[in-house]
Amino acid sequence: MxxxxxxxxxxxxxxxxxxxxxxxxxxxxxxxxxxxxxxxxxxxxxxxxxxxxxxxxxxxxxxxxxxxxxxxxxxxxxxxxxxxxxxxxxxxxxxxxxxxxxxxxxxxxxxxxxxxxxxxxxxxxxxxxxxxxxxxxxxxxxDTAFHRGHPFVNDTFALPRRFFEAGVRRYGFHGLSYDYIAGRLRAVHPRLFEGRVIVAHLGNGASLCALEGGRSVASTMGFSALDGMPMGTRVGQLDPGVVLFLLDQGMTAGQITDLLYKESGLKGLSGISHDMRVLLASEAREAEEAIAYYSFRLAREIGGLAAALGGIDALVFTGGIGENAGPIRARAVAKLGFLGLAVDADRNAVNAATIHAGRVPILVMATDEERIIARxxxxxxxxxxxxxxxxxxxxxx
Missing domain, CATH: 3.30.420.40 (ATPase, nucleotide binding domain)
Structure with a gap:
């Protein structure tokens, strides 16, 4: 054996x-x-x-x-x-x-x-x-393999072409999680699997992926695992001019790396914790502001990927925050009624498998990256x- x-x-x-x-x-x-x-x-x-x-x-x-x-x-x-x-x-x-x-x-x-x-x-x-x-x-x-095959417009930056050829491009991450979710959709919701699905993998690291027929066509993470959503300690989307400014102010590349990867995100915004559970339980103004920024960016990223897909047929939440933080799901979706998205408050509160109250299905699904590795x-x-x-x-x- x-x-x-x-x-x-x-x-x-x-x-x-x-x-x-x-x-x-x-x-x-x-x-x-x-x-x-x-x-x-x-x-x-x-x-x-x-x-x-x-x-x-x-x-x-x-x-x-x-x-x-x-x-x-x-x-x-x-x-x-x-x-x-x-x-x-x-x-x-x-x-x-x-x-x-x-x-x-x-x-x-x-x-x-x-x-x-x-x-x-x-x-x-x-x-x-x-x-x-x-x-x-x-x-x-x-994690990057699932995103290979993106259309050129979702893979490149507007830099001179030689940088793309040298590997400076959008890679996307959390691919093992998205691979598993795509497989579960095919098994349990085959009609949705064939359509336009946005998956939000929200944990200490966070990203979103646009799927069409189960294949990744766009992701919020780019060249590194810093881009897109704010995370536990990572900054998320940032004007590159900020990095140039910090260099000009005398910070070293190592100090900036620590700042962007280890001191930012929910931890940096709140000054309290990188853990969403702690922030949701806190009455501090800084905790509320960190939650508000996170929810706003989540709504914005869903909207952006819906544009990349030309519409949305389903939204899936996964990861520790995605599966368990009903208030975050509700706050983000509240801004997206124009896409046909709405949350059923009662089902959302108990992390039910389906939580939608609008025409577009909203699913809560556990991911299993280890199973993808085992396969x-x-x-x-x-x-x-x-x-x-x-x-x-x-x-x-």
């Missing part, structure tokens, strides 16, 4: 999943190292039972080591045959999952400046897994015999 392990190393947590390989991998356990920092916590859910323990100070390296040590009892002497990794950035050419090779890891390392909060941690997970499971097939599934691993195991080849046949989710 063998198992698939998935690793999803984010900016503040490391998620994992254990699956029995099959055409549709069967989940046996999942969990995460949460709140990396002085009071990290290991959470494991297996057999319907959740256990949690504080493991104390942990960064990504020590957190990964602790997680790998915890896998022993879960594996029950079974071999880890494949390890799947979420990798945020795959560059302009990678349009699907890949088996990792030393050359590919080096290529992905070079993309770290484009996703500094994530790529180094993703690759730290790769290296830890290579050391812990040297015989396993190592697979990367990319890529299962396909890689089926094609393991292709010596020297790291391309994985792609089948729709």
């Amino acid at each position: 063998s198992l698939i392990l998935t690793l999803n190393a984010g900016s503040s947590s490391i998620k994992f999943g254990l699956y029995a390989p099959s055409d549709e991998p069967r989940e046996e356990a999942r969990g995460q190292i949460d709140a990396l920092g002085p009071e990290a916590r290991l959470v494991i859910e297996a057999g319907g039972v959740e256990t949690s323990e504080v493991i104390g100070p942990a960064d990504h390296a020590t957190g990964l080591a602790r997680l790998i040590a915890a896998l022993g009892p879960l594996c029950a002497a079974r071999q880890i045959a494949a390890v799947g990794h979420r990798v945020v950035h795959g560059g302009p050419d990678i349009d699907g999952p890949r088996v990792l090779t030393p050359a590919l890891v080096a290529q992905l390392d070079a993309l770290a400046p484009l996703a500094p909060l994530h790529q180094p941690h993703n690759l730290a997970g790769v290296r830890a897994a290579l050391a812990a499971f040297p015989e396993a097939v190592q697979v990367a599934a990319f 890529a691993c299962a396909r890689a195991l089926l094609t393991k015999g292709a010596e020297g080849e790291n391309w994985i046949p792609c089948v729709s989710s």
